[in-house]
Ligand SMILES: Nc1ncnc2c1ncn2[C@@H]1O[C@H](COP(=O)(O)OP(=O)(O)O)[C@@H](O)[C@H]1O
């Protein structure tokens with residue numbers, strides 16, 4: 177299967193506002209795709225449609241080559257973290273993940289591995305309400321990894337982390353791709369956060385997905401930053417994909 181995510185003219189409208197506008201997104205199996213766009217570009221709304229959290233107004237979604245609907249069971253193969261992860265605040269980190277392991281039918285042994293991988297094993301007995309923003313973000317990522325999903329959809333996964341945390345999570349994602357062949361769609365509003373881990377970057381603005389660029393293209397020519405800045409200047413005339 178060439179693409180694990182494929183959308184056709186996918187749109188979402190709230191009232192008169194078109195939040196996601198005829199998006200044709202293709203995420204190739206075994207790659208990391210970075211969705212880049214300013215706050216309000218429509219990244220979260222697009223990801224919510226991909227994870228059945230909200231229904232499209234129009235268009236199609238295929239995951240693993242199969243049309244997505246709420247009953248298809250496809251989501252059991254997907255790990256997700258959309259916006260700020262929500263937990264039971266009075267339960268511990270470990271208790272929260274235990275609930276998720278049961279829901280995903282994943283072995284409880286997985287939990288330790290993912291808590292360790294995200295560097296929060298030593299905080300496992302703390303109530304979630306006492307964890308810092310960065311710790312909750314890590315816990316959200318640990319939860320997304322439970323069950324070893326083939327596809328990860330992560331909305332601003334690096335948000336709220338300090339510079340060493342950013343590097344660590346980036347390396348973790350690259351490691352999952354290389355060692356497990358995991359396909360990852362992630363979003364960010366900051367180019368630097370994703371240019372070092374994404375294979376492809378899709379530029380989104382006001383609901384429209386414009387160009388997709390292979391990050392490799394920039395190794396020997398103009399920098400991605402220069403390209404991005406010139407794209408921002410010209411995007412109103414640019415062509416949607
Ligand atoms: N439930 C909703 N009802 C109305 N407008 C919404 C809703 N959710 C998001 N929006 C609007 O959609 C736009 C895009 O939001 P969002 O998808 O969160 O963008 P991003 O994640 O790129 O910052 C924003 O202008 C936001 O106010």
Ligand SMILES: [Mg+2]
Nearest residue numbers: 219220221331
């Ligand atoms: Mg968002």
